[in-house]
Amino acid sequence: MSMEITSNYSNYAANYADTVKKPDSKAAAEVKANTSVNSKDKVQAYYEKLCKKFPNITFNTSSGLMSGNENKVVLNLSSRCLEKMANDPEFAKRVEFNLTGVVQGQNNMFAQAKADNAVIHGVTAVMDADGNVSVTCGGMTRTSGTKQSSSVMGTEKKQKERLEKKSEERKVLEEKAVKKRTERKAEEEKAAKRRAERKEQIEKLTEGTYKVSATGVDVKSVTQNIVAAVSGTSSPTGASFDIKA
Incomplete structure (x- = not known):
């Protein structure tokens, strides 16, 4: 009999323990779920704030990598880095300070490439969980056979x-x-x-026979009149000629 009571008590105790544990487990799960939702909301809210603060940067938080170009700055942001920024203001402050130079840095890179007669067809920038950025240039070609500095080109x-x-x-x-x-x-x-x-x-x-006559006050003037009449330059005063065929 006592064994039966013990057995019944044991079953009751077990059932009671299960009854007590279930609400606790459910509550813990609900707390965990709420915490997860709140954390996601916080990260999403910070992400939206980050995009507004840096409108010239396209932040990619997906698993695939995106490339930028001369007219578009793309930063592949680690989800872990984004989460740390959302929950650690000091870390976010340091990373955001570095982000202020991303656009100008890429513009300078493309400008230098042009000065060196090079064309960059794509840029892939990745920020890891610690906020470190690595940049890879893809499809770079050179428009001339030798590298020239801007001063030499000038x-x-x-x-x-x-x-x-x-x-x-x-x-x-x-x-x-x-x-x-x-x-x-x-x-x-x-x-x-x-x-x-x-x-x-x-x-x-x-042609033919002609006669030239000239008059003048002296021999010199007569001679000049004859020469002028023969050359046909003018008809001098006191000179004339007749042509006989």
Whole structure:
């Protein structure tokens, strides 16, 4: 009998213990669930705040990596890092301070690449759980065979401009010289034409027989009048000639 009582008591005690434990386990589970939900809400709230504070940065918290480019800054943020930032203000302050230089740093990188005649086709930036950032450039190509600094490129540009200016000046001088030669040639052609016409007139005058008469106050003037009449340059006063075919 006593064994039966003991057995019944044992069963009762076991049932009571189960009855007591179940509410406690459920309550603990509910507390844990509420804590988890509150933690997620806190992380999400901080994430939204972070995005508003740094609108020029796209934060990627998914498992896959995203790449940025010259016009877009992307930071692959570790979920553990984000959680620590949401729960540790000092840690968040340190990381946020580093984030202030991310955009300018990427802009400087692309600018330097252009100065070195290089093209960066993609940038992958990753922030680990401790807030450390690593950057990888993908698809970099060089537009020229050798690396040139911006100062060297500036010197070459100035030299090229000077050569182009000298070339333009030389071209202008050559055009002026060509114009002068053309004008000189035109004058020579006109002079040659006048000589040809004069020669033709003289040849016509020398054909057949003609008589030249001239008068003057002295021998010199008479001679000049005769020469002028023969050359056909003008009809001098006191000179005349007749042509007989």
